[in-house]
Amino acid sequence: MKIKEILQITNHRPWKMPAEEWKYYQEWNDAVFLHWQVEPAELREFVPPELEIDLYDDKAWVSVVAFTMQKIRPRNLPPFPPVSDFHEINIRTYVKNNNKTGVYFLSIEGGTGISCRVARTLSELPYRYSRMKRQECYYNSVNHKFGDRLEILYNIGGEISHKTGPDHWLTERYALFQETPTAINEFEIHHIPWPVYTIELTKTEVHYPRFSKLLKDAPHLAHYSPGVQVIAWDKIKTRRIARTGI
Structure with a gap:
């Protein structure tokens, strides 16, 4: 789909697109979503105090x-x-x-070192390199420095023709918020609604020691999507308020 066509499809957006010209184009393809329901109090320590945790039925969610x-x-x-x-x-x-x-990123890994360095410099997002391998219906990632490991084997099911409830809430997000030492950066994005399919997980190993109390056991929900074409705007900075101890 041409960029001009994507920009004309807006009925699904929760707010109007920015008036400024967009800055980046990208494609997020062949996506696997693994979702865990977590207690807000357990999540709070990982999220900057300037950001409110969004809840669905009084529960917070974390997704890989x-x-x-x-x-x-x-x-x-x-x-x-x-x-x-x-x-x-x-x-x-x-x-x-x-x-x-x-959304707010607890972690971002890329499978190419130079891509991580460029993305980290331009976006200020906390990209880091991990060794990744991908084949049909298989994804593997290892990061020895952090002790992180992901391995998933899956089968793709049928399309979810009408997303409702958590299927919609977890996927249709059009802003990203991320902190730096001095600011909260806001990024606006736009794409058509995610096409979402059911997925059968035949092997799921998710080992991230820093987030072990969030990513417990099997995910509560999972999705697959062939992907979306994404338009992104430049970041908007809001200076953080200095906090001092009492």
């Missing part, structure tokens, strides 16, 4: 999203595959800020 990033590029430049195409895993939760609902 494994996909393949492709064709990421600035507005007026073509993609450069050695940098623009790489596997990615993010661990995210759901937050509110400035009357908008969005």
Whole structure:
């Protein structure tokens, strides 16, 4: 689908798109979503105090999203595959800020070192390199420095034609909030609604020691999507309020 067509499909958005020109294009393809329901109090220590934890039926959620990033590029430049195409895993939760609902990343891993360095420099998102391997219906990632490991084997089921409840709440997010030492950065994004399919997990090993009390046992819910084309705007910075101890 052409970018002009994507920008004209807006009825599903919870708020209007930014008036400014978009800055980046990217594709999030072949995505596997693993979702855990968690207690808000357990999650609070991982989220900056400036951000409100978003709840569904009084529960917080944390998701592991494994996909393949492709064709990421600035507005007026073509993609450069050695940098623009790489596997990615993010661990995210759901937050509110400035009357908008969005996501917050607990962790972001990329499968190409140079792509992580470029993304970290341009976006200030906390990208780090992990060794990743991907085949049909299989995803594997290892990071020895942090002791992190992900291995999933799966079968794709039928399409969920009408997303409701958590299927919709967990996937349709059009803002990202991330902290730096001095600011909360807000990123606006746009894409058509995620096409979402059921998924059967035949092997699931999710080992992230830092988040062991959040990613317990098997996920409560899982989805698969062939992906979306994404338009992104430049970050907006809000200075953080200095907090001092009593």
